[in-house]
Amino acid sequence: MKSIKTFILGVALIAGGAVAASAQSRPPLSVNVNYSVAQPLGSFKDYADKTSFRGWNIGVQYHLNDQLAVGLKTGFADFYERVPRAVYPGKGEDISAVQTRTLQTIPILATVQYTFTKPDAAVLPYAGLGVGTANMNYEKYWGEFVEKENKWAFQVSPEVGVNVPFGKYSPFMFNASVQYNYAPYKQYEIKNFNTVQANIGLKFHIQ
Amino acid sequence: MKRTGLMMLSALAVTAVLFSSCRKEPLNDMTAEESRIYVTNYDEQADFTTFKTFSIVDSVAVISNREGSKKELTAYDQQLLAQLKSQMQGRGFTLVDKAAKPDIAMNVSRIDNTSTSIGYNPGYWSGWPGYWDAGYWGYPGWNYWFPSYYSVFRYNEKSVAIDLVDLKNAKEGSNQLTAIWNAMLRGTGVWNSNNLDAMVKALFDQSQYLKATN
Numbered sequence: 113m114k115s116i117k118t119f120i121l122g123v124a125l126i127a128g129g130a131v132a133a134s135a136q137s138r139p140p141l142s143v144n145v146n147y148s149v150a151q152p153l154g155s156f157k158d159y160a161d162k163t164s165f166r167g168w169n170i171g172v173q174y175h176l177n178d179q180l181a182v183g184l185k186t187g188f189a190d191f192y193e194r195v196p197r198a199v200y201p202g203k204g205e206d207i208s209a210v211q212t213r214t215l216q217t218i219p220i221l222a223t224v225q226y227t228f229t230k231p232d233a234a235v236l237p238y239a240g241l242g243v244g245t246a247n248m249n250y251e252k253y254w255g256e257f258v259e260k261e262n263k264w265a266f267q268v269s270p271e272v273g274v275n276v277p278f279g280k281y282s283p284f285m286f287n288a289s290v291q292y293n294y295a296p297y298k299q300y301e302i303k304n305f306n307t308v309q310a311n312i313g314l315k316f317h318i319q
Numbered sequence: 320m321k322r323t324g325l326m327m328l329s330a331l332a333v334t335a336v337l338f339s340s341c342r343k344e345p346l347n348d349m350t351a352e353e354s355r356i357y358v359t360n361y362d363e364q365a366d367f368t369t370f371k372t373f374s375i376v377d378s379v380a381v382i383s384n385r386e387g388s389k390k391e392l393t394a395y396d397q398q399l400l401a402q403l404k405s406q407m408q409g410r411g412f413t414l415v416d417k418a419a420k421p422d423i424a425m426n427v428s429r430i431d432n433t434s435t436s437i438g439y440n441p442g443y444w445s446g447w448p449g450y451w452d453a454g455y456w457g458y459p460g461w462n463y464w465f466p467s468y469y470s471v472f473r474y475n476e477k478s479v480a481i482d483l484v485d486l487k488n489a490k491e492g493s494n495q496l497t498a499i500w501n502a503m504l505r506g507t508g509v510w511n512s513n514n515l516d517a518m519v520k521a522l523f524d525q526s527q528y529l530k531a532t533n
Contacts, residue, residue, distance in 0.1 A: 166342060166343060188341060190342040192343045194345075197353075199524075199525045203363075204362070205358065205359065205360045205361070206358070206359050206525040206526070207356055207357070208356065209356040209357075210349075210352075210353040210354075212349070214342075216341075216342055251345070253345045253346075254356050255349075255353065255354045255355050255356040255505070255506045256346060256354035256355075256506055256507065257356060257505065257506075258345075
């Protein structure tokens with residue numbers, strides 16, 4: 113505890129000028145890095161229903177005041193499912209194959225976030241919204257033969273979460289959140305991109 | 320400050336780990352069996368029960384865009400032809416000599432291609448040197464015709480093509496022999512005779528319409 117206090121004191125001294133100038137409790141610019149897990153829903157789940165454990169995201173935010181922040185975020189998620197050999201009928205054609213269905217997504221979103229509590233609270237719950245675009249890389253393997261399509265889609269991602277500062281007014285926080293991602297993305301059997309995503313990571317106010 | 324630096328460094332390290340373990344590569348853990356696809360195309364208008372007899376080529380055409388084409392009859396080829404015969408007979412078709420005016424001709428080819436082209440139509444190989452000349456079936460100077468609704472996948476190194484050609488309805492003057500069924504074996508190990516049983520069985524299992532009687 114003592115070291116944390118010393119640490120906060122140190123940071124407070126460094127950031128003191130900025131805090132005083134903007135009347136904010138923390139430096140206005142923050143960065144967050146998160147590990148993320150995502151579960152497909154809807155028709156996207158029919159394509160690849162395995163939970164993705166290969167995801168991350170990173171964001172920067174500018175805090176207009178202690179409660180409202182705007183920013184940008186990006187990230188990555190890899191969806192993957194291998195389906196045992198089956199016969200896929202088509203028009204005048206049948207294909208027997210082991211399908212490996214994958215999708216890689218890279219969203220780029222503008223964000224707005226509102227924190228519900230005062231900055232000195234032990235836990236800072238918030239709600240946010242991200243709106244932007246996402247690169248969707250569809251790769252479906254028929255055996256070792258890949259059917260590949262890459263395109264961009266509009267994406268919207270509402271999010272709720274908590275920031276837990278490592279001590280009162282600390283610029284370093286533990287972050288945990290849940291977000292829902294929706295993109296009107298159509299590709300063969302996928303009618304839209306629909307996932308629920310959990311994020312865990314760190315957020316730090318830098319200056 | 321030292322602590323801040325440490326935090327930054329560890330955050331960077333975590334990010335690096337996340338970046339490096341980005342995606343799961345489908346081909347990394349794929350077995351040869353999983354890599355293979357068995358594709359069949361058929362004429363949706365064709366009533367296969369109107370055909371009673373068939374004949375099959377006496378060897379296998381080896382078609383390549385690298386070296387000269389040739390006909391071969393390796394142990395693999397013999398096994399392949401024997402299995403195709405027995406599958407067709409199992410569906411009620413009678414094997415006859417090609418001189419006995421069979422209703423259906425069965426062409427068998429192995430294709431060895433290094434093309435990097437990503438798309439093609441089935442039957443494209445029928446125009447290549449080495450493919451079964453229509454003259455083999457008593458139609459010298461004729462061409463094969465593969466209806467355009469056939470669609471097949473991109474091309475890899477080695478494959479096997481089996482084509483059923485309609486001889487019964489060969490129209491004088493058209494100079495075209497129409498393919499009514501096409502099967503392709505593609506992927507790793509299709510030229511390995513240990514895999515023939517399973518591959519040929521799969522082709523006929525997914526082609527239940529292919530039978531001489533109802």
